[in-house]
Amino acid sequence: xxKKILLNSKKIEIILNRLVCELVENHKDFxxxxxxxxxxxxxxxxxxxxxxxxxxxxxxxxxxxxLDFTFFRDDFRRSEKTLSAxxxxxxFSIENKNVVLIDxxxxxxxxxxxxxxxxxxxxxxxxxxxxxxIDRRYKREIPIEANYCGSKIDTFKGDRVSxxxxxxxxxxxxxxxx
Amino acid sequence: MDNxxxxxxxxxxxxxxxxxxxxxxxxxxxxxxxxxxxxxxxxLRDITIANLFxxxxxxxxxxxxxxxxxxxxxxxxxxxxxxxxxxGESLIDTVNNILAMKVDMIIxxxxxxxxxxxxxxxxxxxxxxxxxxxxxxxxxxxxxxxxLTESLGDLKNKNILIVGDILHSRVAISNIHALNLLGAxxxxxxxxTLIPKEIESLNVxxxxxxxxxxxxxxxxxxxxxxxxxxxxxxxxxxREYSMLFGLDTNKINNIKKDILILxxxxxxxxxxxxxDIVESxxxxxxxxxxxxxxxxxxxxxxxxxxxxxxxx
Numbered sequence: 001x002x003k004k005i006l007l008n009s010k011k012i013e014i015i016l017n018r019l020v021c022e023l024v025e026n027h028k029d030f031x032x033x034x035x036x037x038x039x040x041x042x043x044x045x046x047x048x049x050x051x052x053x054x055x056x057x058x059x060x061x062x063x064x065x066x067l068d069f070t071f072f073r074d075d076f077r078r079s080e081k082t083l084s085a086x087x088x089x090x091x092f093s094i095e096n097k098n099v100v101l102i103d104x105x106x107x108x109x110x111x112x113x114x115x116x117x118x119x120x121x122x123x124x125x126x127x128x129x130x131x132x133x134i135d136r137r138y139k140r141e142i143p144i145e146a147n148y149c150g151s152k153i154d155t156f157k158g159d160r161v162s163x164x165x166x167x168x169x170x171x172x173x174x175x176x177x178x
Numbered sequence: 179m180d181n182x183x184x185x186x187x188x189x190x191x192x193x194x195x196x197x198x199x200x201x202x203x204x205x206x207x208x209x210x211x212x213x214x215x216x217x218x219x220x221x222l223r224d225i226t227i228a229n230l231f232x233x234x235x236x237x238x239x240x241x242x243x244x245x246x247x248x249x250x251x252x253x254x255x256x257x258x259x260x261x262x263x264x265x266g267e268s269l270i271d272t273v274n275n276i277l278a279m280k281v282d283m284i285i286x287x288x289x290x291x292x293x294x295x296x297x298x299x300x301x302x303x304x305x306x307x308x309x310x311x312x313x314x315x316x317x318x319x320x321x322x323x324x325x326l327t328e329s330l331g332d333l334k335n336k337n338i339l340i341v342g343d344i345l346h347s348r349v350a351i352s353n354i355h356a357l358n359l360l361g362a363x364x365x366x367x368x369x370x371t372l373i374p375k376e377i378e379s380l381n382v383x384x385x386x387x388x389x390x391x392x393x394x395x396x397x398x399x400x401x402x403x404x405x406x407x408x409x410x411x412x413x414x415x416x417r418e419y420s421m422l423f424g425l426d427t428n429k430i431n432n433i434k435k436d437i438l439i440l441x442x443x444x445x446x447x448x449x450x451x452x453x454d455i456v457e458s459x460x461x462x463x464x465x466x467x468x469x470x471x472x473x474x475x476x477x478x479x480x481x482x483x484x485x486x487x488x489x490x
Contacts, residue, residue: 071207071211071221071479072220072221076221077224077486080181081181082180082181082182082483085204085207086207087207087210093215118219121211121215121216121217121218121219122215122216
């Protein structure tokens with residue numbers, strides 16, 4: 001399958017810094033805001049964002065967690081293979097908190113719907129926002145949009161967008177495969 | 179993720195090691211879920227489960243029911259005393275009538291060994307064995323081994339002792355099969371009269387000196403003496419059994435090492451185990467109860483994911 005680079009590491013770095021700036025602009029000191037990375041791929045993006053906060057905004061303390069929503073998905077018993085769960089780690093209540101969900105690619109929107117249902121287990125948040133690195137626009141199957149978006153791209157149905165994260169920031173790449 | 183290799187959970191003997199590991203991995207996620215402020219997921223919201231208990235049960239029945247409700251399933255339960263079995267209906271007819279009401283999964287406890295197998299061959303439903311006579315009690319063995327794994331890590335080459343009424347215990351047989359799958363060393367300790375013939379063919383060694391056996395072990399699973407299944411007397415009296423095989427402070431102090439204490443319940447305090455040992459720091463008996471819900475959620479989730487969905 002041909003693999004085309006959508007964003008190279010330099011562009012990703014600029015986008016990540018911009019997303020962090022937007023978050024700071026809206027949430028100020030993060031006193032009542034929590035960041036939640038969505039399993040399995042959103043946690044890498046969440047970690048990169050937390051690294052930037054640590055480096056550029058060391059005075060801001062952010063509560064963060066990771067959320068798996070497998071048991072809330074709407075495609076149980078609709079595929080040959082059993083849906084596989086990942087770890088959830090949320091060591092705080094989200095009752096009355098502003099929650100920012102973080103995922104790498106926004107596609108049909110169904111994962112985000114499942115994630116929002118799953119969050120109910122931890123309380124009733126004051127608000128929920130969504131941050132994504134890539135928005136595959138015009139592919140939504142339910143009415144969900146991101147509040148913070150790294151880059152919007154147009155894709156065909158069979159395309160596959162994959163984000164490769166590396167410890168070295170210079171090696172982060174986003175591909176599209178046809 | 180791979181699927182579980184079976185369509186029913188009839189016995190541990192029918193499982194592969196990969197199935198047990200898959201159940202444990204899935205149970206870990208469910209354990210996290212049942213410790214959330216809101217302990218429920220909607221995964222099995224389109225599944226109806228019938229709990230058919232033809233024998234008395236407290237913790238297994240409650241554990242299954244809780245697990246089903248935590249998974250969002252619809253649940254119907256009945257016991258044999260209030261069923262039409264008393265009017266002469268056969269097991270298969272009873273179950274087929276229940277299935278006609280669109281039940282997807284059946285949890286069966288029955289005094290006759292092999293009843294779950296019989297149902298699985300004669301009905302169109304997923305069957306989970308919740309204890310069939312003195313044959314097997316697979317979910318109990320899974321939760322026992324899951325609890326052991328939580329405390330001891332990989333059970334390969336760990337020394338696990340089973341003390342008690344091995345002859346009448348489905349828990350013992352299922353545990354032996356599960357521990358063998360996981361590579362543990364297994365020893366049993368009890369009066370010779372309560373040891374089944376040819377148990378050594380299951381890779382089990384026998385030690386009637388309880389102190390020697392305890393010194394050898396990393397964990398001991400204490401089983402109840404099942405008076406209700408005994409047609410004759412297998413030992414002189416409870417007092418003598420308790421002196422020789424009951425776990426008490428003297429015996430535990432005597433071995434001068436820490437070993438984990440398990441008991442599948444119900445406990446006969448003062449016979450097979452004393453209260454101070456039940457409540458001691460090395461006892462993981464209440465962990466077993468909590469893990470029971472998570473493991474049963476995992477088993478039902480994995481089996482339900484193989485059920486055909488007919489929406490079209």
